[in-house]
Amino acid sequence: MDKQQGVMVVAEDRMYSMDSRKTKLNNNVLVVGASGSGKTRGIVSPNILLATGSYIISDPKGNLYHKYEQYLRSMGYEVKKIDFTDPMNSSHYNFLNYIKEPRDIYKAAHVIANQEICTRDPFWDQTATMLLTAMISYVLEFCRPDEHNFKSIEKLLQLGRRCDENISSSLSGLDKLMNQAEMKYPNSYAIAQYKNVAVAPDKTFDSILISLTSKLREFSSEEISYMMSSDEVDIVSIGQRKTALFVVVSDTDRSLDTLANLFFTQAINELCRYADKECKDNTLPVPVRFILDDFATNCIIGDFPRMISSIRSRGISTMLMIQSEAQLGNAYGYDKETVIGNCDTYVYLGGSDIETARRVSERADIPLKKILNLPVGTAIIFRRGEPPVIGRGIDLEKFEKDFGYTVPVETKEQRVDTKTLREKLRGKAEKKEENIEMHEISPGRFVKRRLCPERVNSIASSVGAQKNADDSSGTGLGSDNDWMFY
Numbered sequence: 001m002d003k004q005q006g007v008m009v010v011a012e013d014r015m016y017s018m019d020s021r022k023t024k025l026n027n028n029v030l031v032v033g034a035s036g037s038g039k040t041r042g043i044v045s046p047n048i049l050l051a052t053g054s055y056i057i058s059d060p061k062g063n064l065y066h067k068y069e070q071y072l073r074s075m076g077y078e079v080k081k082i083d084f085t086d087p088m089n090s091s092h093y094n095f096l097n098y099i100k101e102p103r104d105i106y107k108a109a110h111v112i113a114n115q116e117i118c119t120r121d122p123f124w125d126q127t128a129t130m131l132l133t134a135m136i137s138y139v140l141e142f143c144r145p146d147e148h149n150f151k152s153i154e155k156l157l158q159l160g161r162r163c164d165e166n167i168s169s170s171l172s173g174l175d176k177l178m179n180q181a182e183m184k185y186p187n188s189y190a191i192a193q194y195k196n197v198a199v200a201p202d203k204t205f206d207s208i209l210i211s212l213t214s215k216l217r218e219f220s221s222e223e224i225s226y227m228m229s230s231d232e233v234d235i236v237s238i239g240q241r242k243t244a245l246f247v248v249v250s251d252t253d254r255s256l257d258t259l260a261n262l263f264f265t266q267a268i269n270e271l272c273r274y275a276d277k278e279c280k281d282n283t284l285p286v287p288v289r290f291i292l293d294d295f296a297t298n299c300i301i302g303d304f305p306r307m308i309s310s311i312r313s314r315g316i317s318t319m320l321m322i323q324s325e326a327q328l329g330n331a332y333g334y335d336k337e338t339v340i341g342n343c344d345t346y347v348y349l350g351g352s353d354i355e356t357a358r359r360v361s362e363r364a365d366i367p368l369k370k371i372l373n374l375p376v377g378t379a380i381i382f383r384r385g386e387p388p389v390i391g392r393g394i395d396l397e398k399f400e401k402d403f404g405y406t407v408p409v410e411t412k413e414q415r416v417d418t419k420t421l422r423e424k425l426r427g428k429a430e431k432k433e434e435n436i437e438m439h440e441i442s443p444g445r446f447v448k449r450r451l452c453p454e455r456v457n458s459i460a461s462s463v464g465a466q467k468n469a470d471d472s473s474g475t476g477l478g479s480d481n482d483w484m485f486y
Helices: 039-049 063-074 104-113 123-142 150-158 175-183 188-197 201-215 222-227 257-278 325-341 354-364 369-374 396-402 420-427 453-466
Strands: 007-011 013-019 028-032 054-059 077-084 245-249 290-293 315-322 345-348 378-383 391-392 436-444 445-451 483-485
Touching: 007 028, 007 345, 007 378, 007 391, 013 039, 013 378, 028 039, 028 325, 039 054, 039 063, 039 175, 039 290, 039 396, 054 175, 054 315, 063 077, 063 245, 077 150, 104 123, 104 201, 104 257, 123 175, 123 188, 123 201, 150 201, 150 222, 175 188, 188 453, 201 325, 257 315, 290 453, 315 325, 325 354, 354 369, 354 378
Parallel strands: 028 315, 028 345, 054 245, 054 290, 077 245, 290 315
Antiparallel strands: 007 013, 345 378, 378 391, 436 445, 445 483
């Protein structure tokens, strides 16, 4: 078999052109099959070997990256990995880097603060989204570029509490920061968003703060902070040159699914924005395919049913792997029909779900019993405008041999995590810094402040004369004018 470009494969001897202008079809593929039916070996792996365009690949176990990294590099690809299971051995990804418009702030906050479909009062999710929107905006507006990361958002959260029996004023440190910013920038987006939630009574505001803090709990580890401290992904470049980005997510630990879903949401939005604003014919120079394994469990992408309806013209396509249509319904509700309807190629690999089998039976005009007893290794392929066909599953070993694939040799050294659990929980010990003092902004609350250089010199020159004096004023470091915020 010759290497072919611009095609996709879904079964033995079933290759289809990906030139949507000629086929008049989109390149979205929905693959439905029970666990072990061959979705990864029979469809995902062969399509990676075809090396067509750029890829963003959901890799639940991390096996695909290790298996095909060297092969793709030999095919001229730049290969990257975002690893949510091992952040210390991952490319850096900072979601704040992909916020270009005010509406992007709300989108990111909405994904983070609405992690699950909630049956209780939506007030808490909505107000948590509002508060997070204000904090993200504050970081981008008022913090230094090197502070544009999640750690800065955490610091703002810690300043937010209002109700404290030791404090006479109900103004929190966060309130004071916002008030100070408003004096100079009264039209600030951050201030406007904060005012929407700051009107809440003190106890209610603190409850909103706790609700948001609980939603951000999985972001607070040292490993995740390290991964999110900068950005190496450069999403736009994936549509500019041949790139394979593997996104490693755990198929057993769901704690970081929110961050993974945020990445996929931002990736689609960023590529669409680039195509619309900077590309000829509003189409990416290099087509990008999202190959999303365990789509209905690992990858719940915000607004995906709307996105899949419009990505074809930008040169973006998806290949979605699910176990049953019911699983897709659990993730997207009634919008599952929109997802199915926007996949012009539908591949059924068998399974025991009755409702999925019934729909396949009706669509193929084959008795339900035969669908339920579909032989292992058999695929039923539907293409819009064409009669269904029955194909055989791909022999992956033979396919790899035909494409010159060889088993990779491990060459890269990984960062070894030698920290004990105690060290991970404690974090780094804070180093003592010169000319830094803790300044009490309210009873029991402190911020770091750095002395102005002029004041440091003044104090140093008078140390000898004052050495034995009784400093009745406390620190003897002068007024607030002698300080700069650190």
